[in-house]
Amino acid sequence: MNPRHHILAVLVENKAGVLTRVAALFSRRGFNIVSLAVSPTEDERFSRMTIVVDAEESPLEQIVKQLNKLIPVIKISEIAHDQGVERELMLVTVKASADARSQVTDLTAIFEAKIVDVGYESLTIMVAGDPEKLDAFSDLVRPFGIVEAQRTGRIALPKLARQPVKLRSVKTARA
Amino acid sequence: MKLTGAQALIKSLELEGVEVMFGLPGGAILPVYDPLIDSSIRHILVRHEQGAGHMASGYAHATGRPGVAMVTSGPAATNIVTPLADAYMDSVPMVVVTGQVPYSVIGTDAFQECDTVGITMPVTKHNWLITDARDIPQIVREAFHVATTGRPGPVLVDIPKDIANQTMEWYWPDGVDLPGYKPTVKGHPKQIKDAARLINEARRPVIYAGGGILKARAAEALRAFVELTGIPVVTTLMARGAFPDEHELCLGMPGMHGNYTAITSMQKTDLLIALGSRFDDRVTGKVGAFAPDAKVIHVDIDPAEQGKVRRPDVPIVGDCRNVIEELVKAVRAEQSKHGKPELGEWIGQIRQWQVDFPLHYDQEEGGALKPQFVIEKLRELTPDDTILASGVGQHQMWASQYWKFHHPYTWINSGGLGTMGYAVPAAIGAKVGRPDRMVWAVDGDGCFQMTAQELVTATAERIPVKIAILNNAYLGMVRQWQELFYEERYSEVYLSPDLPDYVKWAEAMGCVGMRVDSPDDVGPTIEKANEINDRPVVIDFRTDYREKVYPMVAAGSSNDDVILDPSMDRPGGR
Ligand SMILES: Cc1ncc(C[n+]2csc(CCOP(=O)(O)OP(=O)(O)O)c2C)c(N)n1
Ligand SMILES: [Mg+2]
Numbered sequence: 001m002n003p004r005h006h007i008l009a010v011l012v013e014n015k016a017g018v019l020t021r022v023a024a025l026f027s028r029r030g031f032n033i034v035s036l037a038v039s040p041t042e043d044e045r046f047s048r049m050t051i052v053v054d055a056e057e058s059p060l061e062q063i064v065k066q067l068n069k070l071i072p073v074i075k076i077s078e079i080a081h082d083q084g085v086e087r088e089l090m091l092v093t094v095k096a097s098a099d100a101r102s103q104v105t106d107l108t109a110i111f112e113a114k115i116v117d118v119g120y121e122s123l124t125i126m127v128a129g130d131p132e133k134l135d136a137f138s139d140l141v142r143p144f145g146i147v148e149a150q151r152t153g154r155i156a157l158p159k160l161a162r163q164p165v166k167l168r169s170v171k172t173a174r175a
Numbered sequence: 176m177k178l179t180g181a182q183a184l185i186k187s188l189e190l191e192g193v194e195v196m197f198g199l200p201g202g203a204i205l206p207v208y209d210p211l212i213d214s215s216i217r218h219i220l221v222r223h224e225q226g227a228g229h230m231a232s233g234y235a236h237a238t239g240r241p242g243v244a245m246v247t248s249g250p251a252a253t254n255i256v257t258p259l260a261d262a263y264m265d266s267v268p269m270v271v272v273t274g275q276v277p278y279s280v281i282g283t284d285a286f287q288e289c290d291t292v293g294i295t296m297p298v299t300k301h302n303w304l305i306t307d308a309r310d311i312p313q314i315v316r317e318a319f320h321v322a323t324t325g326r327p328g329p330v331l332v333d334i335p336k337d338i339a340n341q342t343m344e345w346y347w348p349d350g351v352d353l354p355g356y357k358p359t360v361k362g363h364p365k366q367i368k369d370a371a372r373l374i375n376e377a378r379r380p381v382i383y384a385g386g387g388i389l390k391a392r393a394a395e396a397l398r399a400f401v402e403l404t405g406i407p408v409v410t411t412l413m414a415r416g417a418f419p420d421e422h423e424l425c426l427g428m429p430g431m432h433g434n435y436t437a438i439t440s441m442q443k444t445d446l447l448i449a450l451g452s453r454f455d456d457r458v459t460g461k462v463g464a465f466a467p468d469a470k471v472i473h474v475d476i477d478p479a480e481q482g483k484v485r486r487p488d489v490p491i492v493g494d495c496r497n498v499i500e501e502l503v504k505a506v507r508a509e510q511s512k513h514g515k516p517e518l519g520e521w522i523g524q525i526r527q528w529q530v531d532f533p534l535h536y537d538q539e540e541g542g543a544l545k546p547q548f549v550i551e552k553l554r555e556l557t558p559d560d561t562i563l564a565s566g567v568g569q570h571q572m573w574a575s576q577y578w579k580f581h582h583p584y585t586w587i588n589s590g591g592l593g594t595m596g597y598a599v600p601a602a603i604g605a606k607v608g609r610p611d612r613m614v615w616a617v618d619g620d621g622c623f624q625m626t627a628q629e630l631v632t633a634t635a636e637r638i639p640v641k642i643a644i645l646n647n648a649y650l651g652m653v654r655q656w657q658e659l660f661y662e663e664r665y666s667e668v669y670l671s672p673d674l675p676d677y678v679k680w681a682e683a684m685g686c687v688g689m690r691v692d693s694p695d696d697v698g699p700t701i702e703k704a705n706e707i708n709d710r711p712v713v714i715d716f717r718t719d720y721r722e723k724v725y726p727m728v729a730a731g732s733s734n735d736d737v738i739l740d741p742s743m744d745r746p747g748g749r
Contacts, residue, residue, distance in 0.1 A: 012355070013354070013355060016304075016306075017292065017304070020293070020296070021296060024296055024297060028297050058482070061482065062479065062482070062483060065478050065479035065481075066479050068478070068479075069477070069479055070301075070355070071300075071301040071321060071353060071355055071356045072355050073355050074354050074355040
């Protein structure tokens, strides 16, 4: 886990141009977005953005304050890595001709991933989990040849206090 | 009642209390200019849209009410980007309405289309593209609310031509619904208590008053605070006039061209009480060396200013007036418990600096005319409550240094962005807002050439502003830097004293034009200008091009290294 990476959960008004305002603020103030995921919330007047920022502590405070000044931004919370549930989804197309295919499907099974498309020479696999798990899976299938890969960027919600986490915990498999 | 979008827009502006707007029509905004004919709103037709923006800004500075400008799409919208950026930097409340190509053709590179909302996003507090005529009253209310509350700033409303022509059922909303916008007005009581304790414990305190005092209408509160505590005050470039210069505890302007006492008192202080100021680099010099022994109390309505440059010991987010009034109560309580601290030694030290290192220049009799002399004469010969606008450059610094400000809202300049050409239109806007006041602009010859055409507007609209050009035939401030830091290698800074002929130019624009070469003529010419009330006046003061602005702290240097006027020939600083 990169300690400079901070997860911001940003609740915004679900209006045209809000994503531009948020993204532009980051570049204008000299901050880097590592990943960004946006979708409407259960209340469709609002959207939730999960932004992973690459920043030290004190500039982070500044970017949060500047974000808060945007009129359509309603609430910002930072989700510390040990206080949130983070997930990401990846689709990856891996070369898997006859001799390699079974090794790739084995890895897929170990990672509790799913084959979502099958081609003559390759497979497209869907992996979900925390970002480290996706990294690990990429590392392991890389020797076979990754044709294309797309990750969603992280989404996160705060851990629930004083009650068991409802989500099934997924173990990271490292080689 | 059915109205067109254009009618609804004008009616909404009227209901927001708009009395005057500055603008220039064109294709996309044509529908909105039609109902304007029947409106109570006075419209001032500018000669360039940049003028409209700065006039709105000058109006806002002088009156405290939001300045309003209206222009068309494309090039007109881009022409008003500079005033928006300027107002954003200086937190000036402004509402700019721009025309846009019809919504149905947005994105097709239509004639005079540009992404106004996209372009102005980073230089406005917020902006809106109207996509439905029914939203107009709501958006106009929101626009004025956002511009004038919290930390004020410019906003922009972009209205496509077809939306202006749509009909809608008129309504006027009760209020605004902005769930993400709730400025904090009241300071946190615990922080205020902590601040009061620090204030009562400090032995070398200084108040660092910024433009926020004026924005919050807190000049009186500040005065009460100073009277109670006996703490001296520096007033930044944006806060000149927020505390009267003639007050014995006013130390004047700090920063790059501040006076020695203001700069040094901040360096030596043990408690810096920042009120509506933002630790601008022009004030702090090298940040790491700024006010090294000071604890900091920082009062600002914008939470993002807390800790942006300097981490405060006691941050207080809130409206300056509100917080200062609370501070007065809290300090009074501290004083009744622990007594009032003895500041005599500190004040004595400050008096000594004032005696040893005053502002200084030499006006030789019969010698070349010194710009500082012009400003001192002008101050002497104008009413106390005269409003002074300024451009950007040496003349601006001299104006801020040598003018004596007796009242708040009498100083109008471009601080944060440093926009050459600000003075003439800003003075016009101020005079429109305060026709009862005498309004002078001190301008540079370089600056004047950027926006002088607005004097045509002033003549046509009978707005009798007075302009003093400190004509040193140079882009003087740049020349000064080249002289001091580029081995006198003067690159592209010469302008010529008589090209253009400022007197003829003034006359061509319907103004009275006069010229002054010698110190003896300064007074009589100003007096003549003061008599003229039916048209603008321009005086071309031919000033000494060699004069430099001192004191000076070189960019990036520590505020311990104040460079004094070499002619002072005194130790201290350098
Ligand atoms: C629009 C703009 N362009 C350039 C500058 C850089 N600049 C700052 S001061 C200055 C010289 C101004 O000359 P003048 O108006 O004659 O004033 P002086 O310094 O001579 O008093 C320049 C070019 C600026 N501040 N604004
Ligand atoms: Mg000049």
